Amino acid sequence: MRSHLCGRVSEALDGQTVTLCGWVDRRRDLGGLVFIGLRDHAGIVQVVVEPDNPEGFAVAETLRNEFCVRITGTVRMRPESQWNADMKTGKVEVVAATLELLNGSAALPLLMTDEDGEEVRLKYRYLDLRRPRMQNNLRLRSKLTSAIRHHLETRDFLDLETPILTRATPEGARDYLVPSRVNAGRFYALPQSPQIFKQLFMMSGMDRYYQIARCFRDEDLRADRQPEFTQLDIEMAFVEEADVQGLAEGLVRQVFAEVLQVELPDPFPRMSWAEAMRRYGSDKPDLRIALELVDVDDLVVDSEFKVFAGPAADPTGRVAALRVPGGAGLSRKQIDELAAHAGKYGAKGLAWIKINDASAGLDGLQSPIAKFLDGETAAGLLERSGAGDGDLLLFGAGPAMTVAAFMGAVRLKVGHDLELVEDRWAPLWVVDFPMFEFDAEDGRYYALHHPFTAPSVADPDRLRAEPADALSRAYDMVLNGAEIGGGSIRIHDPAMQQAAFDVLGIDQTEARARFGFLLEALRYGCPPHGGIAFGIDRIAALMAGEDSIREVIAFPKTTTAGCPLTGAPSTIEAEALGELHIGVVMGGSSE
Template sequence: MAESMKGLKRTCRCAELSEANVGSEVTVMGWVQKQRNKGGIIFVDMRDRSGILQVIFEDGEIDKEGFAKAEKLRSEFVIAVTGEVTKRSGAVNDKLKTGAIEVRAKSIRILSESETPPFPIEADSKTKEELRLKYRYLDLRRPDLQRNLMMKSKVMTLVRQFLADEGFLEIETPILQKSTPEGARDYLVPSRIHPGHFYALPQSPQLFKQLLMCSGYDRYFQIARCFRDEDLRADRQPEFTQIDMELSFVDEDDVMDVNERLLQKLFKEVLDVDIELPIQRMTWQEAMDRFGSDKPDLRFGMELKDVSDVVKGCGFGVFTGALENGGSVRGINAKGQGAMPRKKIDALVKTAKDFGAKGLAYLCINEDGSYKSSFAKFMTEEELKHLVEAMDGEAGDLLLFAADKNKIVWDVLGNLRLEIAKNLDLLKKDEYKFLWVTEFPEFEYSEEQGRYLAMHHPFTMPFEEDIPYLESNPEKVRARAYDIILNGTEIGGGSIRIHQDDVQETMLRALGFTNEKAHEQFGFLLDAFKYGVPPHAGLAYGLDRLVMLMAKEDSIRDVIAFPKVKDASCLMTNAPDVVDDKQLEELSLDVVLPKEEQE
């Protein structure tokens, strides 16, 4: 039966004790990790969020009732123990923070008993994620998840301190706001008071933080909850947290400077990692040409080479056909991989096809200098020699080529580069390579919608010299946008904002908005622009994504207390779920299920 804490106060957490506390009487409280009964002496590993502490219950040192309680302890019982800190009687456990000490119990209270948990509460759990997420409250007791969430808390505290010291004001923006369906799908919230009308949950605080600049607040930040109704991946969730900021009277250099110093502080104080400033910068075009990605991983080389000029006029129709259709031929050199088995090369061909390639041309340079290739028979010795030279090919190398439209070639080789690096174990999680990617295209063309879309969002300032092309030649327009990349993952992005109402209206027209439609969706912002708007800029980090990389995890679910799974559901609470007909009636809603769900 559970006992009360009455009259008992915890003096410290389990792993806050050390040899400096030897001789002290302490009261610790936590969970039983395991119990080992050796006859007249019982060893208990006791756990709380700080770590594990060994507690000794010895017959005679503790009364018979206390010893009897210790005998019945099982995993996950919650206990309070009072005793003396002593040096460990057995061998020191170097794996534990408290490995040199133990507490010899004088009294014990069982505060709560536990059924046998559905899986062991231990670090690096091998239990299936679905089961762990169903019992997330148990999963969160695991030391590695607790370490991650404590790290995230520390990051948020440091961010607040740093930005406050830099003159930022923490200001909250609305969660219930107007739907502006430009980008990802909104989560909608029906209004009871206004039947047939809906709020949207924010995809970001973008418009409100720009309005705060209009209102003269100068430097704003918020650790903001955001929502996007989109398909999930390992580093995405339907609800997530942004470190959001906006600054007035600044340019790109100002925004980058404050953020570089913020990152430097976070990595030093949380991980004791020194980040060298300034962080490298690279234009979008250079990133795509060299790495096939606008979020390149700089922890390894294997850069793309454009060999279009080298192979034009050669006898290989795949290469020449791509060039005739306005595409390019590019390759990567997997150094020292020329002896890769055919089975593994076939797997790379499949990966290339998964990313849109019709095929993948390869050339292995044997140790004797001869070639093994999928296309050598279509080219002369001289043509092959020039191609190998252009790729810096040497004996033992594997050369891979893609030929198609630039977008496909970049996508294929950029992803192949990562796949090969993963296979060769080149992606070291304790190495941190930062990069600013700048000068993104302002627009990208959507075949599906048959129009140009904003690559970032409709409020991103174009380069001044490109403004005349907004409507006449959108493909030429570069955005004053910048992303901060870490190890091939975008951890944040921002831009200089449009602050002139005429440029903003032109931008919206270029995106296919009539003036009427623009004012219907963004009228409050456009109206604000008539009353004196300072030049302003901003940036937002994905907090969860940043902490995921700092914690060396592969999924943001491991740094979020209660995450959703891939279909955006919660296995623990069974959300989303049906609601009462009365609730639907109050909201003037009727649910019409798809035909397949009706059957």
């Protein structure tokens, strides 16, 4: 139906006849002339319908935005004074000879701009996806997955599928459950990841596996979460951490070069989990923000200010300071807003000091807590933090992990609010994670990653005896403050796997019930193996410069896990529920 794409009409076609198909992006009727911006997936070209073409002119006068048309005409150069540098086709236009209406459009239910609300955009997603921004996002995503496949398949990786209907296994979030019609009272679970199956591939001798897999988690949503998401899964046999990290780093570096023409650092820097938490208050630090936390416990442990002195003397406490360059100019209202932000992450308050004149000692400081400080302590705080005239010091005090959480959040907010984020790509490996985290409320340990992650210790008895000190052989890849990938060397020894289960409070009976097929497979010459998984949605969003992964997913769900386009989730007829041997109970009554 067409000879060329709208966005690829160029000056090289000057004088040639072309046939174009697309949608009316805009229309201007100047009385004697009608100008049409004709759009397809490749871009927009200007079409001119002149009055000496009465048939075409009659059709052009009826056109409205999003009408679908076909145009045949001659390409000609625009006068230089009318060149449009904002369009790839801005030096040319097409003079229409024939104009055919392929399909009209009802009055549009949205503006087809970024001003449209998310609910209406998702309800009419097929219209929203016509916009150049969304077209570009999905094309970028396609290039991303294509580059991934090419890179891995040239390195002997096999693209293998794993089941979607499987059994429920605990992986940190609720499973989506699917009732079985032929097995009354039994349920499948949709996979949160292909974790166990990719390990079984290594036990099967597949050696190098990858899959761009659909994963499902029933959890509260936010900008970077969806109930169904896409993950690049990679697993390799007979490897150690350096092997997996080298492969993954090379993959990401090549993909960015191919898709964005961006050269990432070689090699990526590495940082331990403990160092990341100490310096940045986060295990996914954004290195584009140069601000760092500094510990000042020793300087304030004898302070009269008990808010500082208490946590400083507590082995599980922490007092940390954050220097904000030029922050003395912030108003009290702005500082209160930072305190309110810190409160969302567990802070009971946010102490502060403005440095008006460092040379004047205490007299040069402005702060509600200045009266609790002596000159030596104040001087020590300024020296330790590197603060000087015009700066602001923010302080966090309390349990160490809580301080890390809210001071890390404040660091990010200050960095963005004061435009301190450098314009660059900042990848990072975070390594040496704790194997377990202890929950004081229920008095038990939980796996920081998942229960199949190998510990750094080789002795199962030592793992049982010293779980709080055990580090894991896990690693996360972070980019610009977002975790884009994470993986580990897996446990391949049955005795070590049981030791990990013992620490987690999973006895042999429960372990067999949940993971019996995996534990059985470990008994038959399981090779050492490890891997990594990348969030395709998150990487695509970063590449596209989008804050939300919904902008790079064709048909995403809302924050309430609903689909405005299809109306999912929906009710199911009683007859269909009966075939599945289930009923629905709402508000205490069954339906």
